[in-house]
Amino acid sequence: MSRSSNALDAVEAAVAAFARGEPVLIHDAADREGETDIVYPAHAVDADAVRRMREDAGGLVCVALSDRVADAWDLPFVQETIDHPAAADHELAYDERSSFSLTVNHRDTFTGITDDDRALTVSRLGEAARAPAGIDFASEFRAPGHVHLLRAAPDLLGDRQGHTELAVALAAAADLPPAAVVCEMLDGETGGARTPADARAYAEREGLVYVEGADLLARLA
Structure with missing residues (x-):
């Protein structure tokens, strides 16, 4: 089977798994x-999914939202709302800006963590x-909280190719609401990013789909 065929199979498997409500690993x-x-x-x-992300991934548990949803809820880019010198210069080695918006808890939570x-x-x-327009966001969620919100670029993968956009694009391809959780997978021994080979091995052990961002970009952009 050709490399392009393998890539297409991985993307189709990722979309199908997501549509079933299953997690997918994206490099x-x-x-x-x-x-x-x-x-x-x-x-x-x-709760089991949160435990998996906490124990097996180890990064931040974030919810990526489409630009349309973020607009409906009036969610800002957080760096634009902070009046502090630390927010004045926010250069990133890998991108032009951060996608971070508010941190929130649902109002029915206790500590939120x-x-x-x-x-x-x-x-x-x-x-x-x-149906974001029908939600009174401030009545249901409070800020600050323990779940980080990420605001996707307006044209998704046409504007930016980060995990925020890849996740929301995958949700769209699976005909799901434009909200997806992303959590970085860290190496439990070194504390650095888990290598693609280790992440792929984890996916195989757990029966999950692993897909390259470049393949999603080629098929979904």
């Missing part, structure tokens, strides 16, 4: 962050993204 690019994220449809996240609490916040964000 962005060696010349970008060079990281693999475990990615879930936000509405499908439960437990697996159950974060699962409630994440899953409700996913459900709310189905």
Whole structure:
């Protein structure tokens, strides 16, 4: 089977898995962050999913939202709202800007950090993204909280090729609400990014789909 056929199979498998509510591993690019994220449809996240991200991935649990959803909820880029010298110069080695918006908890959570609490916040964000205009965001969520929100670029992969956009594009391809959880996979021994080979091996052990960001970009952009 040719490399292009393998790439197409991986993308199709990723879309199908996402549509079933299953996580997918996405490696962005060696010349970008060079990281693999475990990615879930936000509405499908439960406490077990949060535990997997916490124990097996180890990065930040973030919810990537489409630009349309972020606009409906009036979500800013957080660096544009901070009146502090640390926010004045925000150059990134791998991109022009950060996608970070607010941090939030659902108002029915207690501390917001437990697996159950974060699962409630994440899953409700996913459900709310189905019809964002009908949601009074401030009545349902409070900030600051323990779940980081990421605002995707308006034209998704046409504007930016980060995990934020790859995850939202995957949700669109799977005909799901435009809200997806991303969590960086770290090496438990070194604390650095898990290598693509290690991430692929993890996916094989766990029966999950691993896909290259370049292949998603080629098929979904």
